[in-house]
Amino acid sequence: MISVIVPNYNHAKFLEQRLDSILNQTYQDFEVIILDDASTDNSVEILNKYSNHEKVTHLVLNEKNSGSPFKQWKKGIDLAKGDFIWIAESDDWSNVNFLNSCIETIKNDTQIEFVFCKSKIYNNTDHTEIGIEAWMPLYKKEQFLGISRAIDLEFLEKYYHQMNYISNASAVLFRNDPQIFERYLLMAQSYKLTGDWLFWLSFVMRGKGRFINEVLNHNRLHHGTARNLNKAVEKKEVIEFLLEYYKVLERLKLPKGQFMLSFVKWCFKSEPYLNTYSINIKNVKLYLNIKNIYTPLYFLIILPWTIYRSCFR
Structure with missing residues (x-):
């Protein structure tokens, strides 16, 4: 089973599209865990409409904002019963075959611990498509043009330190094994903007992932997206991340x-x-x-x- 975690904060206008794109997946062996981090819009009103759906196992409404999306990630993971986890961000949406494509990739190789796909990126202000090539120039390289690519230690050595090539949690399915990710998930809670880059390092450093060269996820960039809010804080966190990265390279x-x-x-x-x-x-x-x-x-x-x-x- 897959546990789908939907962390939300003030994304009321996107929630129906987000949740419908989950519930209409062609692969149906999943539970949905919905978390609201004390939204001030009408998110709770919309979420309550889905609370009785047979796939929704938890609807957790915070009375006070947690201050960190990664605290919400951990809360959802602690509730998860599935063997795999999909953190479906509340302002994104997915193709209906996202889960099926991901689970088939993992089933074909039991050593794979995470898989992620291409995402189309949209400017939410004017709804124009930014596109994966503009966002991730690496994916135009020849070695990424096949049906899929192994995310191995070569990826760790040559690419992942350049930028967070796993740019959106909604594009990732990963094994529910706290021994893999618990340390970096706890560290990420002190990060404001780049904690996801650190969290995915948990998996990249093990060299047991796969990239699906197909657009199955759709990601919005808008004024409320965390990475747009404070560049100074972001760069401070990036340097701290790279220091951790160096220790990984040393160890390996x-x-x-x-x-x-x-x-x-x-x-x-x-x-x-x-x-x-x-x-x-x-x-x-x-x-x-x-x-x-x-x-x-x-x-x-x-x-x-x-x-x-x-x-x-």
Whole structure:
């Protein structure tokens, strides 16, 4: 069975499309767990209409906002009875064959722990389609143009540190095994914007996933989407994520050259981050400890840039 978790906050106008796209799936062995995080619109009124549906096993209404979507994820996972979990974000919708395509992929290889598909991205302001190619240029590369692709340790080494290529939880089906993801799910609760990138690292680092090269999910980008709200906080969290990422590469004894390019890029991508967080040099030195790379990186790039920004901002 699949446990479908629908975390909602103030997405009343999208809920019927979201829930109907779940309940009308061609694959029907699932339960639906609905969580509302103290919405201030008419979400609860709409959710109550679905509360008696045979597939809905839980409708949990918070009296106070939790302050973190990942606290809601954990609450839903704790209630889940299924062998697999789908976190279906409340402002997205899916093709009716999403679950069937995902479960067939996993059934064909019992070693697979998660699977995700292409998503079409829409600008919710003017309803124009942004498109997966514009959002994820990696997927235009030749190795991603087949029917599906293994998400293995090569993906971890070369790609996943560049950006969160698993950009939307609604596109993912994963095994309900807390031993895989519990540590990073707890860590993600302290993140405001990039906790999903950290959470999916739980699976990517194990090298047992698959990407379905088919659009089965539809994702809205709008003013209320968390990633649009605070770029300074995002970049701070990204650097912290990359420090954790480095420790994973160390533990797996994987090459770090591609990772270092991403690390330097993110260090200098956000001026607010540099001005207020000073790159946290001590943590960089503590966690990275790259004897042959750290010294020139620090003295030739990081230190001069930090001084420059401090003197000429």
